Amino acid sequence: MAEKLVVFDLDETLVHATTKKLTINEDFVFDHYYVYVRPYLNELLSQLVTSGFRIGIWSSAGEAYVEYLIKSIVPQEVPLELVWARGRCTRRYNSELDEYVYEKQLRKLKKRGFKLTDIWIVDDTPEKSRTNYGNAITIKEFKGDKNDRELQYLLVYLLTSKHCDNVRHIDKRSWRETILI
Structure with missing residues (x-):
């Protein structure tokens, strides 16, 4: 069975970047953005790699922003298959x-x-993966909540679905509920 590739969006999926500082401390600053990393990100990425998944990042943001964030949030021991920015997106x-x-x-x-x-x-934005309906897992938008557990839930879901023959045949509309039962 082939290794599965998980492609993550950045903004509101793995991080929240805003020009308005929240009431909690930011994890770092890029340009004029306060950046807040979603809880459990390191655990998610490390466990996926340990479990044989391949990982990619694809954002609709600009190249410099994406590169800086990747260096700031992805542990060095986590290899990335791809890091793509807006230039690889299709404008519609x-x-x-x-x-x-x-x-x-x-x-x-x-x-x-x-x-x-x-x-x-x-991705938190379904219209950005409209053409990938059978592959898309829509995640709740992240706005900086330090009590967010979405990535913990996602890890459980991915690990339990790892051995499927075709990810496109799995109904992902209620993915979160299937692991919380």
């Missing part, structure tokens, strides 16, 4: 929102030897 007009959305189209990973049946994409 969303008429319902009357704005452009930067989509993360997983088919671009096929050129790098990955199979869609072995990729999960974790």
Whole structure:
């Protein structure tokens, strides 16, 4: 069975970056952003690597921002298969929102030897993975809450789903509830 690749979004998935300081201490500052790291991030990444998962980061933010955040939040012992920024997204007009959305189209990973049946994409914004419906795990938006446990829940879900033949066949709409029962 092939190793599974988990592709994570950054903003509001792994971190919260804001120009307005919260009432808690930030983890670090980038440019004029106060950055708050989601609780259990190191544990999630380390355990996924130990369990044989491959990890990637794909953000719709700019290249310099993404590179700085990756250096600040990803432990050195966690190898990343890819670190992609806005330049790898596909810009699409969303008429319902009357704005452009930067989509993360997983088919671009096929050129790098990955199979869609072995990729999960974790994002707080469903419209950014609209074309990856069968691969997408929508996570609750992170706004800096230090009591957030979403990444703990996600780790349990990924570990229990690791041996499936095709991640696209798993219903992910109620992923959180399946592990909390």
